[in-house]
Amino acid sequence: MAKSDYRGGRRPSKNTSRKPNFQNKKAQPKPKTGNPNEIRLKRYIANAGICSRREADTYIAAGNVTVNGKVITEMGYKVKRTDDVRFDGRKLNLEKKEYILLNKPKNFITTTSDEKGRRTVMELISSASNARLLPVGRLDRNTTGLLLFTNDGDLTKKLTHPKHGVRKIYQVSLDKNLSLVDLRKIEEGLELEDGPVKVDAVSYIQGAPKKEIGIEIHSGRNRIVRRIFESLGYHVIKLDRVIFAGLTKKDLPRGHWRNLTEQEVINLGMIK
DSSP: OOOOOOSSSOOOOSOOSOOOOOTTOOOOOOOOOSOTTEEEHHHHHHHTTSSOHHHHHHHHHTTOEEETTEEOOOTTOEEETTSOEEETTEEOOSSOOOEEEEEEOTTOBSSSOOTTOOOBGGGGGTTTOSSOOEESSOOOTTOEEEEEEESOHHHHHHHHOGGGOOOEEEEEEESSOOOHHHHHHHHHOEEETTEEEOOSEEEEOTTSOTTEEEEEOOOOOTTHHHHHHHTTTOOEEEEEEEEETTEEOTTOOTTOEEEOOHHHHHHHHTOO
């Protein structure tokens, strides 16, 4: 075997190919490019709650989407947050629409903040969403039951306008039995200090004392249910909204909230 031909030097490697040195060589992050105020059109559509990003591509290609009045069919198109983006002619809001249903307990007022430091319903849904949700209508401090929150302004307007006749049912507990005469008066309609009021239905609750009453009304006037009974000499001990726009308290304990299902949102959208 031939002697190696090295004199005090380093022994030559058997593998003469040079191995890359990975030591201390971290992958360098790619510099961010593009305008941070721009996002892809399909993401804008998805964030507005219309459909998934994949489905958005299909709608874009079909010409269903306009940006600032111009039909856009280009894949990967980017828009600014200030652009007028429309889907089938309807202007989109970048913030995804959310719908939260709360079973409100007593001693919370229906407002976003209170200068007197009283507890508000916003505390009860603080963990529900990062979106700016607002209550749809109101329940007074001592009234319990269903209260809807959303960032969908069009739906809020629809649900709070009397002309749409949104169904609201309350269970009322009185300080004494409601006479049949007074029940008939409520059925026929009453004249209150701020004008006449007509209920949709009123009845005794089956199997309960006659001071337990069910009343359906679509008026949103302030304290309207309490004032109906007070005008006839009754004091309302408890007032609980058990149905609102077809939504119920089923499986929703007092003080808890839940997201509406997709079908419930569709049903609300169908209210004329």
